[in-house]
Amino acid sequence: MSVTVDEIKAGKAVSPGWVAQLPLSGKLGLGLVIFWIATAIAGPWLAPYDPGAFTHQDVFASFGAAHWLGSDYLGRDVLSRVLSGARYSVGLAAAAAIAASCTGTGLALIAALAPRWLDELLSRFIDTLISIPSKIFALVLVAAVGSSLLLLFLIAAFIYIPGAYRIARSQAVNLAQMDYVQVARTRGEKAAYIAIREILPNMLHPMLADFGLRFVFIVLMLSGLSFLGLGVQPPDADLGSLVRENISGLGEAAPAILVPALAIATLTVGVNLLIDALPRRHGSKEG
Amino acid sequence: MGLSRRTLLTAGMAASALPLLPAWSQAAAAPRTGGRIRVAGMSSSTADTTDPAKGALSTDYIRHHMLYSGLTEYGADLRPRLALAEAMESSDQISWRVKLRDGVRFHDGKRLNAEDVVFSLTRHLDPAGGSKVRPIASQFAEIRATGPLDLTITLTGPNVDLPAMLAQSHFLIIAAGAKDFSRPNGTGPYRIKSFVPGVSTIVTRNEDFWKPGKPYLDEIELIGIPDEVSRVNALLSGDVQMVIAVNPRSIHRIRESGAHEMLETPSGLYTNLIMRVDGGITGNPDFMLGMKYLFDRELVKRALFRGSAIIANDHPIPPFHPFFRADLPQRSFDLDRARYHFAKAGLGPARLPVYASTAAEGSVDMGSALQEYGARAGLNLAINRMPADGYWSTHWMKHPLSFGNTNPRATADLVFSQFYKSTAAWNETGWKNERFDRLLLEARATANEPLRAQIYGEMQEIVSNHCGTAIPVFINLSDGYDKRLKGLYPVPVGGFMGYAFAEHVWWEG
């Protein structure tokens, strides 16, 4: 079974050519992800106007020379607002999704290998958190503790840990029964070694797929929070909030709502396309 | 002299007592009877109530006006008219004699008498009753029945506006001893058919309504759609026939549809920036003035409300009000003056947090505008957008800078005494102006209209120049309705004809 481990090492080591090996959808995803990361970093400097400035006489203006992407519901520049809003959706959501997935996976590995009582305790506690509807939970937490960026990050991560945990635990428990794990146990390997070397690599792909969705959910939860009147503090706004605040422009198909919606779509689809295309250990036939 | 000191409100006084309908509505064909409509208010929750005293939100007021009648009611001109009262008079504005209309019946068949009115008004004084208007009702010194249809209301001090005050939905009349509001029993135009809090209220025509010929509709279903976009879509898709509180950004969609029309009501509704006198720099008179100059009222009117608002002058009396003072200079956006006053107030670079919320309409965007312009005038504002949930109890008036929102009040006295009198529970800014307080009491005791206009005029000037309230605009109330719904006209105390549309409208479909 150590062959499996070697395979992973081999798979990960082929970094120079891995981009070229990506299928077209993967390259597209990678391109979108790079684009959005670049936008998140450089966006505020590229914005032609102050995102909070009332620069247009008209609201919901369409595409134009002075305002490439038109104006929003208050006559602010849409391009500037999208450029400076991207970092909240990209940064905040990615950070929270990473935190949630890592914590969830870590706890799941502990649960899968730890004594039964610890597994039971963890699982009950996670069940408790998960059974409270996430949006309502977020609403209550934001109302109770506030919504600074750090708190939003913590709340989003906290809310999505249980979901990641459940998915990861079911994987880990399943894998822990596999013959090669049992072999490793009888070999006398330490629990940490088994978790990291034998189990984790084999659950990596499902967890990455889950991470992609979790990222989407957090981006959307931020927009959901803005639907309920919470979220990032004005005049800043994450992409979801931009969609929400301009929703009355939907009837006239204003760029103010189409552009942020498109931005969310390309960002989330990009992340997931890339993850789907990442080389995995079994190396599917099609490559 | 003796005559002018005497306030008389009787059915005989045609000028103020007859409903003042706009010409077009009189020209229209005679009202048609029958039909069923569904209308959407802006809220619905398990806290919905059929108890007028506990009415908290516009949907409650609408429901209450369907089921109950009051001693008086509002007309389009903001003046009170008689309703269940046949006469209401006082010579000293303290002791009011009320004579009730004869032959009015409750939905259960019981005849209206003075005891019902005494019960309905007195119960507001009970601290455990949860009445929303207890502070106003505290003016009642004694309410006593003097005959089957006669009663006397004695106030703690003179108040010429008592008839207007009693037209609020909270003072609608219920049957004496009523406690169980699951089967509401009123004298209103409609009877309850079903009431599920948070879902819907269905009422049917009260055939025995005391206004002859009214109401016209067979049945009305009142629901709440909190989300504005959904509310407008429900109107446009024909699922409801009238919606309250349309966002100005949706108005053109409604008009464009061809089948719908807007009822726009200029009103005294405003969202204001509150600068607390005890908040440090916010109590500085120059800081207050600077903030008032920082408001780009034209921008607020144009961008936030798409023109569906009236420019205000930092006091709560709207231009269409009988006591509005027209010769007070209008304050306008002036960055230089703002900068000058901020410098004079010794404003530093420290960040000043201002609390806003969707609970106070438009406040978040007003805050964004102030932040934007403030940066150019040396003011460093940080906006804290708070959840609507809990905003009134935890943030409103509780910080040096916060936004408030005040619904239209029928009289100058009500808005001044509830929000600007130094001892008022909602004295938002915490200011104390003795001259203002004295004028308020003087106006209440004055029946002479020109004299009252003069007093209220001076009070507007005092608030505008010395009170830490910045009122940029008055927001129009916008209702959307199906064109087949007839008989609507604006009543400036609230949307849906001052919440009392139910008895006036008919359906031509």
Place this chain on the structure above:
Amino acid sequence: MAASPTSSESGNAFLLLLLAKRVASGLLTLFLVSLVVFIISGLLPGDAAQEMLGQSATPEAVAALRQQMGLDQPAALRFLRWLAGLLGGDPGFSMVANMPVADIIASRLPNSLILAALSTLVAVPLALTIGITSAMRQGGRLDRALNTTTLAMVALPEFLIATIAVLFFAVELRWLPSIALVPAQGSFLDLLRALAMPILSLSIIVVAQMARMTRAAIIAQLGLPYVEMARLKGVSPARLVLVHVLPNAIAPIVNAMALSLSYLLGGAVIVETIFNYPGLASLMVNAVTSRDMPLLQACAMIFCCAYLSLVLIADTVAILANPRLRNR
């Protein structure tokens, strides 16, 4: 290596034991939930009396109303009383609505259950079909098309999808009502018509996650030696996936499904808001806003029960399909 048949006797005994253990740990979870709700709601600003009075909350009015509502008692005491009542089968009385909590719930719960059930009927078969198909055609054109579609479906905020649906089907075409008014008396078809758009919106949200998990879990198995072996033996691809692979991949799939389906009850808050549907999720938001603690607790209990049942079903299915999990 595929699921081998075990003696059904020991299987049943095992399941009964599992059930008993789950009921016990479920009760513990319910208690923990009520405790968490109690603690977090204690952090919320204001209380029911203040929220009820809103802008008109003067200190003395609040004090009087608090006393009337019993809010002057210590919070812990109220919690314990509520807990004792619950153990006796009484979820308490809502002072805000002036109604027994059980009555309020009774009027809302069926709505939520109907919506969730109908959405499940649409979403689960759809998700399984999509997931299995794209796993079998992994990397192929169909896989990529399905993949992109499911991604695009979750890529937009649900309020946007719902609003677009309303604009199109209700405002423009006038085929469907824009608000989900439950007909008091009416045929099943009326109900379907009223709920069509909420079902559509909810299904779109949950299908993606379920389909993607299904795909990922099956693909994870496809590379394992036993699949290779079966393939060499000449087992047809459809049979290979449905009979050999699916049972081994079932644990993560049903777990993802349990999670997604529990979302249909508690996560429906935005869909309920947009379609003005009187369900439990908006009731719970309501309870938060009005600080109606007994009602809030009752909603939390129901969501927790629903979740626990779904998880129990998921685990049972997983164990039935893959006996090796019984060791754990």
